[in-house]
Amino acid sequence: MSQQFTNDQTPEMLAGMDKSPFTPEQLAEVNGEARALIEKQEAFCRAHLVKAIHRIAVAGCLTLRGGTGDEFNPNPEVGYKIRQENGHWVSVLTVGCTVTYPDGSSARIVSSAGSKHTCGGREIALVGSLLSNGDRIISTPQSAGMLIVRDGVPMGDDVLSAGHE
Known part of the structure; x- marks a missing residue:
């Protein structure tokens, strides 16, 4: 039987869902419009934390x-x-x-x-x-x-x- 996954989550898992996939160095190389979009999404994530999946x-x-x-x-x-x-x-x-x-x-x-x-x-x-x-x-x-x-x-x-x- 294959591994099964539930909706259970740990605080670490939830916190990791909002971690940016970009390093500061990568963000510095992104054009201004894209960087603004990424920063807007990151601000949204900080304001609306993951509470369940x-x-x-x-x-x-x-x-x-x-x-x-x-x-x-x-x-x-x-x-x-x-x-x-x-x-x-x-x-x-x-x-x-x-x-x-x-x-x-x-x-x-x-x-x-x-x-x-x-x-x-x-x-x-x-x-x-x-x-x-x-x-x-x-x-x-x-x-x-x-x-x-x-x-x-x-x-x-x-x-x-x-x-x-």
């Missing part, structure tokens, strides 16, 4: 009751994919995608990142998304794709709200 659910995600998110298109050239640390490509799951359980039963994803976050017109599933049988996605086999929740920045009223099918 929501990882994107992909094929191979796990649920509280032992279900696994289904890979609906294994072709890495088709659909929206995320590359795992092991080099394999997996599909981004959306509302309506299925999860299969060891007994052969299945359920559909019914809550998501909301209408502001879509792939191909379908709302993206997250760790924390609900399923049609009341189960919940608890982990995902990818670590890079996530929505970031910041202090004072609204996420949207429909994030992780059920009612889609």
Whole structure:
């Protein structure tokens, strides 16, 4: 089984998310307009600290009751994919995608990142998304794709709200 990632985070991880990827030397070499944009973004990050994350659910995600998110298109050239640390490509799951359980039963994803976050017109599933049988996605086999929740920045009223099918 591949490594799984949750929405849990440490204070160090959260603080590292706002660390500039640029050294002072690199910033000195950037043109004025680009440097102003970078400084504006850095000021925004200082004013609105990261308070939580929501990882994107992909094929191979796990649920509280032992279900696994289904890979609906294994072709890495088709659909929206995320590359795992092991080099394999997996599909981004959306509302309506299925999860299969060891007994052969299945359920559909019914809550998501909301209408502001879509792939191909379908709302993206997250760790924390609900399923049609009341189960919940608890982990995902990818670590890079996530929505970031910041202090004072609204996420949207429909994030992780059920009612889609």
